[in-house]
Amino acid sequence: MLTLEKRPQPSKAWVYAAPILAVVITMIVGGGVFALLGKPPLEAIRTIFYDPIFGDFASYSRPQLLIKAGPLILIAIGLSFGFRAGIWNIGAEGQYIMGALAAAGTGLAFYPMEARWLIFPLMILAGFAGGMVWAAIPAFLRIRFKTNEILVSLMLVYVAEAIQASMALNLMRNPDGHGFPGSRNLSQYPSSANLELVANSGVHWGVMAALTAVIFAYFILARHRFGFDVRLAGQSPRAAGFAGVDAGRLIFVCLLISGALAGAAGMFEVSGPAGRVSIDFNVGYGFTAIIVAFLGRLHPVGILIAGLLMALTYIGGELAQLSLGLPGAAIQLFQGMLLFFLLAVDVMTSYRIRFGKTE
């Protein structure tokens, strides 16, 4: 008979080992799923995890890695503050959309003026603001009416998607687009384009922003009073109350940070890789970022690594789709499994297994 015994303190070793073990188990079980689908499992795993970086066409896929990892990391960093404090913003996808729409609207309003020094920074600010406003709704409702922020932030994703569809079809539709839905291409408008900063590296402004966010988050959590409050509130809300942490303010700030970063991610995406507002330019980064945040143990450096890994599964998944005919949904399943196994393995962090009979 196995029993669990609570560790006096969380195991340091397991904090690091759990995500790695989760990835390994996911690879094994995922390989099994691929085999069931009639695809060679080892080749599929290699195509997903190895080929994008070292394979024959790596020069095409390597830049993609940073392009995909950028928004994931940016959003996950924002989410990690709230998750640490027990504030569950799961509507990052909606904040991402609203940031993108606010930024695209700003850029399109100036079209065709040539003033990159003015328009691009304004768009970044609009991206922050768009995401922040969208996250402020669940924050306000939670503080004022004790409304559950999980449900409100998620409902707002569907609302944001509807607004996005409306924008792509009506207000932001390209007047020169022969009636097709979708806005002007912002990545081809010199004043608004989110350019690649180093040729063929995939590094654009959003990737720089993500790296900056990682560094800032690290220092805030490790050194700043606010980071201390966040950690305290997460570990013991009662103790945080006695220590004078204002719970309402904490909720508000955590949600605004995650909203702002998700909005910024949307801005960099719509002005760069996506290029335009279309009915469905959002690809679920806001949801995948939740997995990234957990896989990275809510730690900035961990999130950086987890974001790169998750980007790899996206790109490798596309590659496997092309070369092996692996269905796209299999990758989605794969990502979901990763979070599952992580949560399962994580039991070892706070408990140890005892063999023997329970008395």
Place this chain on the structure above:
Amino acid sequence: MDFSSINPILLLASLMVAATPIILAAAGELIVERAGVLNLGVEGMMITGAITGFIATVTTGSPWIGFVAAAAGGAGLSLLFAFLTQFLLSNQVATGLALTLFGLGLSALLGQGYNGIKAPEFPRIDIPVISDIPVLGPILFSHDPMVYVGIGLIAGTWYFLKYSRAGLILRAVGENHEAAHALGYHVIRIRIMAIAFGGACAGLGGAYISLVRVPQWTDGMTAGAGWIALAIVVFASWRPWRLLIGAYLFGGVTVLQLNLQAAGIAIPVEYLAMSPYIATILVLVLMSAGRAPGSLGKIFHASR
């Protein structure tokens, strides 16, 4: 715009149909939450039920077998959640989210090759005599059997929680798991049963969407219905009959906006489409005064 094209009798009748998936899923989640477990994976279990039910129905030709398969699919997925949260003591919020993400991927994978197929029809039953009553007949007594199963489920959960011994134990476990444990109840076993029941109900709700409401399979077709079911449980303050009110309210908004779309109202379609979600938020704001079960979402670990 032509409001005369909206038939109030048809509107109310289709309201009952629109509310049914939410009723089914929410009734299950209500039991789960009354047992002190917060399973945010309703959406994932619904969509899994939607596809397993659809596949079973298309393969066998019988919607009844489909609904059984859907319940099994939803319950099967929920047992994953049960294993993680009850034995491996994982965080329920995170695990529920994982269940939803996993379910969406799983269903998309299973559903390949089923896109665009029409499900066999699930016949409506006109209850003899009373379905001929003018106005009330077509609204209340001329539906497919699952509509009544949904209402029956609400009545059943109400009776179970209020009058049965097992229901009392389940509530005790949800209110204070330490005390229930001290009294000798098997907290974990009871919770696992509740979670499986919730999964089965969510599966039924999902299958109702793919087999009756639409009736077709498309990826991600539950479109947030699982989350709305979760919201309705909060709205209902964890009481079964209020669940019915919440679900009809939601169904009403959904059906009304679809009818307004069809009537060609001046409001753009996209803004009408978001109204059920906004209504859900409003309802949550107005009704978040209810008291949640005491041990809701807390991890139970029997210490010695």
